[in-house]
Amino acid sequence: MNNFIYKRLKAIAVPKKRKRNQTLRPKWIRFLAIFLMAILTIPILHQPARTQTSSPAYCGIVYAIDNQSPGRIYRVNLATATYNQATANNGIPSTSMFFQSAAAALQPSTGRLFYTSRDTSGTRTAYWDPVTNTHTQLTGSFNPGAFTIRSAFSPSGRLFVATQTTLFELNPTTGAEISRSSLFGVTGSNGDMAFDGNNVLFLAADQNVYTIDIDNFSASSPANLLAQAPAGTQFNSLALTPDGKLYAYAGSNNTKYQINTNTGALTATGTVTFNPSVSTLGTDFASCAAPIPTLESTKTYTKVSGSPGSTVLPGDVVEYTVTITNVGTVPATKAVFKDPIPAGVSYVTNSTTMNGVAVADASGGTFPFANSAPIRSSGLLPGVVGTGSSYQVILKYRVRVNTANPPTSVTNQGTTFYLGNTTGVPTDDPNTPQPNDATVITIGSSTITISGRVWNDADNSANNTFNNIQTGTETGTNAGGLNAIFVNSAGNVIATTPINSNGTYTFTNINSNQNNVTIRLSTTPGTVGSTAPTTSLPQGWVGTSPLATTPFNIGINNIADRDFGIEQLPDTNEITAPSQINPGGSIRVQIPPLSGTDPEDGVLGSGNSFRIFTLPSNGILYYDGNVIAAGQVITNYNPAKLTIDPNDGEITVVFTYAAIDAAGKEDPTPATVTIPFSRPDNPNVLLIKRITAVNGLTTTNNGDNLAVYKDEDSNPYDDNNITITNPNPPITPADTDKWPNPATFLIGGTNGGNVRPGDELEYTIYFLSAGDDTAQNVYLCDRIPNHVTFIPTAFNNYPDKAPGIGGDRGILWQYNGQMQALTNYDLNGKMRYLPPGVEPQTVYFNPSNPSKKLVDCGGENTNGAIIVNLGDLPNATAPGTPTGSYGFVRFRGRVK
The missing domain is CATH 2.120.10.30 (TolB, C-terminal domain)
Incomplete structure (x- = not known):
């Protein structure tokens, strides 16, 4: 077998159809020259080609x-x-x-x-x-x-x-x-x-x-x-x-x-x-004639639906027509067509026909010729394209131009493959002079209108969204001077317009098919092409919706109802209450009614909402019996439920609050509540004296049981029962209910029974600061009963001893919850036990005013007296509270 490679070259290409406004001869000459030059450079080792247009x-x-x-x-x-x-x-x-x-x-x-x-x-x-x-x-x-x-x-x-x-x-x-x-x-x-x-x-x-x-x-x-x-x-x-x-x-x-x-x-x-x-x-x-098929292919387009006019716009539907003609001398076999859908458009399902007959879509409703698929002339087998114009293959299919990210142009070119032509025949745009060029659709741009309205959303139905802004009662507003600004993705102003007094606004002649645009409200108009101003509202207004939309895309359709919600803020009233006496203790006082005004809601008060902004530093606020926290919102406000427990003494209670309107918007400038309290200046110290032991025992000879509490019917102060509430006229001093448990604290009797000379008697004076203020500089004085001699060493052996001068301790006290033995002289050297004949005013006096009595024991000191400086006693606010509000002083004497 001879080894040779036989290459049969196509010497002259079959020219494409004459195009409009084109002279065929110059293109033919250029093509022939280029083709012949290509022949001279083809290596001899190429595989033999099957196509030819001339033969021996x-x-x-x-x-x-x-x-x-x-x-x-x-x-x-x-x-x-x-x-x-x-x-x-x-x-x-x-x-x-x-x-x-x-x-x-x-x-x-x-x-x-x-x-x-x-x-x-x-x-x-x-x-x-x-x-x-x-x-x-x-x-x-x-x-x-x-x-x-x-x-x-x-x-x-x-x-x-x-x-x-x-x-x-x-x-x-x-x-x-x-x-x-x-x-x-x-x-x-x-x-x-x-x-x-x-x-x-x-x-x-x-x-x-x-x-x-x-x-x-x-x-x-x-x-x-x-x-x-x-x-x-x-x-x-x-x-x-x-x-x-x-x-x-x-x-x-x-x-x-x-x-x-x-x-x-x-x-x-x-x-x-x-x-x-x-x-x-x-x-x-x-014969060795070996004729060949030669396919030519053109592609045109027609706008079939969408916008008016001939210009193709985003959203329009375009129909492509591909015409495949066999200008050769024998049918082409195994012919297939491939035409991927170009970028910027989408295939219209079930729109493909071949020679006027519908072609089923590929899987998923996709274009059946997106990948290679057989074509055929009418009446011939699949894959066969007959010769001549009567056997043309005419494919039609439709695409829709994208409205999201629309293209400026769509370039498309399909390819026909058939037996003997593995490189394929590209479609040609017959309306251009260039051979074998793609078909290009230029996409025009359109303009749209965007409109919306600003609503006075007094009930905040929007709730910081763009939903439910207008629910029936809202009216449009421009808040006295407001602008709508249309902004591109770079943050620059595309268009700006004043909002009408009824809240409406409209942007006209906006180019379609833009992405990531926004609309914002501002008191500043903004300049087209410049950076958009920040969002803002006139003084006293606040948004119930965001003041700028989230980025959105626009296509070719007009957009309406790009609405916003705003409303006016409420105003909170300042409150200053008249001065009142501080009740002291844990007694709560009602706060004067909170109030405010709102442009939409009118007067704000009972039934509305208020935020307690800051708390008083010298009292505790309560609402409905519960302690209020800073920032707490009171809804459905009831004035009777807002109270304060002020600290004792002469103080001024101050806290701030803000009114909240029906839209849930609060006054950004809280108001102040001022409540002055004056000092009650009504201190009172109650004293209950009891015999608590005879000869160290609590049993007596025909007397009281000194180990238990004795409630004297004639004494209204030795129990915690207030028999008459708010007596008129008032009882002086006032009755009390602040003793520690009398059954365990007020122990002792008033009848010591039969005693004999030399017997030892123990006296206990119980004290309680029962007034409405601190009792200051309290001195307790008790004269030694007649026929009894004070025992100065009675408590020398008590283990807890308070500081003092001298070694003998004839007095015991319970003070601030602590029991201590006291010396008969205090730290200043002043006598706590005054022998008979020593009058208290000679020991306790004011150097600047010696004639003023600091201590008055109610008579002359004929048998001795004890004086104990109790200092300041805070008033009791509850039974046994505070500890320093109560106690006792105890001494002993011997029957003469």
Whole structure:
């Protein structure tokens, strides 16, 4: 086998259709020059191409052989259906073949006529060379197992022969078998075969004519039936001419036919005459014309719905029309079209048609030709595009231009692929002079109107959102001077407009299809193209919705109801209460009613809401009995429930509060509540004296039980029962309920029973600061009873001793909850026990005013007295509270 690479180049490209306002010749000349230069640079090792537009002159000849032995060679005149004996190049009639043959093929590269012997084994191959008018038998042979009845060269120079059931490839140099394959899908015994330029094999088998893709021929890709002759007609010969016509000869009726390669329709073109005549009409054609298909494709568009006018705008629907025409001479096979949907548009489902017939969408409602899908001419098999304009493939489908992020233009180009053309044929825009250029749709821009309203949302139905702003009673407002500002994604002003007094605003002539725009409210108008001013409202107004929208996108449709909610703030009243006496203790005082005003709600008070902003530093605020925390909001306010427990003494209680309106908005400038309290200045110390022991015992001789509490009916102060509440006139001093538990604290009796000289008596004076203020500088004085002598050493052995002068301790006290033995002199050297005849005013006096008594024991000191400085006693606010408000002083005496 000779090693060579045969490259058949397309010398002149078929020009595309003439475009509007275009002179064809200059483009053709430029294209030809470029193409010829490209030819000169093609490496010789490239694989052979299948397409051509010109071929050797001998490929325009149709030869035929008869069934004589040896056979003869004819040249067929297709116009007259005459078979004339072939002649060599020198004009001499061809010599007879070496042997009888029913299979002939014309080699494209040499013009030699190959033929195989009519043998079932040892089948030989020879060729006639018209240049030398000689026959040469190849050295090899093969065993087909049946008569070889068909033969043809492929465009690339491969030699094929066929029996009734088997296709063989032979080595054209040796005649040896290279490969064999079953004739899948072929029915019939007699016939012939011929190749077009795309390696499509046309094969006749009795009355049937098939097409075979020789490169992919298999059981799964069998022969396709193209034509079928009337019953009884058997095709013996088959040949293609350079103009793409397919001719057949039927020996059964000695008739020549032309077969339409698009439809397979048969046309009888004459009765064959052989010259010289033959006795047996069986014959075989041979030709190497190898015509090819050539597809051209255009794409146009039309706006079919959407905006008025011819300009394509975002949201419009455009219909593409793709027209695929086979300007070649034979049908294109295995034709597919691929056209991904371009960016900026979306496919309109169920909008695709082919030749006016709906094409089902691909999975998920996607464009069926987004990936390669077969196309077909009307009436032909899938993948077949017939020749001529009547077999154009017309695809139509629709897309919608995006409204979100719309494109400024849409560029689209589809590609047609078919057998023999692996690079594909791109669609061309026929409305431009450039060849094979994409179809471009320019997308226009539109303008829209954006409007909204600002509402006086007095009840805060928006609640800091853009929902439920207007719920029925709200009215529009511009708050006395407000602007709506339209802002782009960069934060610059696109448009600005004053808001009308009824709250409405409108932006006109806004370019459509913008992303991340916002609208904001401001008292400053802003300047188009400049940075947008910050959001703001007139004094005393606040937003119930945000004052700026979140970023949003606009398309081609007008936008309405971009609303905002605002409302006026309430005002809180200052409160100053008249001075009142501080009740002291834990008694609570009602706060004067809180109040305010609101432009929408009117007077604010009972039933409204107030926030306690700051708390008093000298008292505790309560609402409904619960301590109030700073910042606490009181809803459904009831004035009777707001009270304060002021600290004792002369103080001024101050706290701040803010009114809250029905919209839930509070006064940003809280008001102050001022409540002055004056000192009660009504201190009172109650004293209860009891005998608490006789000779160290609590039992007496016909006296009281000194170990228990004794409640004297005649004494209203020795218990915690206030028998008359708020007596009129008042009792002086006032009764009390602040003793520690009398049953355990006020122990002792008033009757010590029968005693004898030398008996020891123990006296206890219980004290309670029961007034409404601290009792200051309290001195307790008790004269020693007559007939009793003070015992100065009575408590020398008490373990807890208070500081003092001297060693003897004749007094015991409970003070601030602590029991201590006191010396008979205090730290200042002043006597706590005054012997008879020493008057208190001589010991306790004011140096600046000596005549003023500091201590008055109610009479002369004839038997001695004790004086204890109790200092300041805080007033009791509750039984036993505080600890320093109560206690006792105790001393002992001996009966004289």
